[in-house]
Amino acid sequence: MSKAKSILCGLVVLGALFAGSVATALECRDVANAGQTFTVCEVDATREDIRLFLTDPESGTPLASFRNVEAALVRDGKRLSFGMNAGMYHTDRSPVGLYVEDGQESARLVTSAGPGNFGLLPNGVFCVRQGRADVIETLRFDREAPECRDATQSGPMLVIDGALHPRFLPDSDSRYIRNGVGTSDDGSRVVFAISQGRVTFHEFGILFRDVLNTPQALYFDGNISRLYAPGIGRHDGGFPMGPIVGVVENAD
Template identity: 70%
Template sequence: MLIGVGSPAFAVECATMEHVGAGYTVCKVDTTQEAIRLFLRDPETGKPLGSFDNVERLVRARGETLSFAMNAGMYHQDRSPVGHYLEKGQEVRGVITTEGPGNFGLLPNGVFCIAKDGAQVYETKRYVDESPACTYATQSGPMLVIDGALHPRFLKDSDSRYIRNGVGTSADGKTVYFVISEEPVNFHAFGTLFRDVLKVPQALYFDGNISRLYVPGLNRHDMGFPMGPIVGVTRPTE
């Protein structure tokens, strides 16, 4: 049940909801109206941006407003992406098709692809086979929902609980849901929110240790350790 909505003055529609006894914040983006981008390094210095504040300063200098941001995938200690990363059509890291560290290795994992005509989550092997024309892409894992089905290795009674965040996409690529839990949850509960409530055919896990959210419309700006890839929604400043 929706119990709060972000201000219509902002580009992203966000709301809080409850699912299986836990609270979540869900942000819905219409890709036909809003620009979704990935951010990793400062284009001038080459250093990792690492924080919502740095991304906000970067887009403000370009005459834009950052209306939403979230961490967007696993990264190494130097904040470089663990998996595939593409920014403005330039590949920073190639696709990893073998098992990686931690949850990345809970195969299948996937890729969040932002293209000119929308955004999609792809299971990694499908992404490699189809080679979609992505402008931005970030690989993470595990997949949460695959073709409408929950990841086969999720256990309903698992005691592995973290604050978790992820992304799900509609079949036509026009709607993207970014979700963060407000309390520790397991993979099964998190995945069923995408499958049963948001009803998206594909969903991907971003992280569970440093999950954070930036939504000015909700007066929310999570702080914490420096991040690697960050996904954001920008629009020209009025």
């Protein structure tokens, strides 16, 4: 091989490695399991800026949509490269459980059982800190009191320390389009998933435990589940949302 060809091949390899490194910081793909298909977006929390959004900082009104989040970010020279609804909310868009945004707590942690999926204990908290993000079971979160820059509480937990939620039934007939998030033990790997069809809690938990290999995973919501992933041409509309999780990048 000539010297020129050798240099060219080296540049191609380096370019491929660099492109692969960038892709792994935020990558969305379809994953099939047991006859169901899911859209999965994996984020490297050590390299990406993961944030939560609820209200417009200028008007104080609920953002409620990916489009409004994008418009708010543009004012600061930023853009939204990924977004997903991130927890249950009341009719006025206020969070049902703990909500922290940029260090400011606007709703308190709920530790008691209650009606609906949120109260199906154990539930949990998605906690974003510098260089990491974690799903933490609520009572553990209450004991350890980690300092989260951003946090949203939801439920039920899908996977707790590698085990499925004890109330999930393999033969359940409760099926919805569902979305949630799982994290690695070191908090570096964050995996968001939304089903393309109607799935049970058991099927959704199996995805996070056995396919995505996340030892902790949390259910965000069902039926109103939404995804914003411009890299794969997806921008879901529909019902106005409460808390929204997103990955933020510079606009240029």
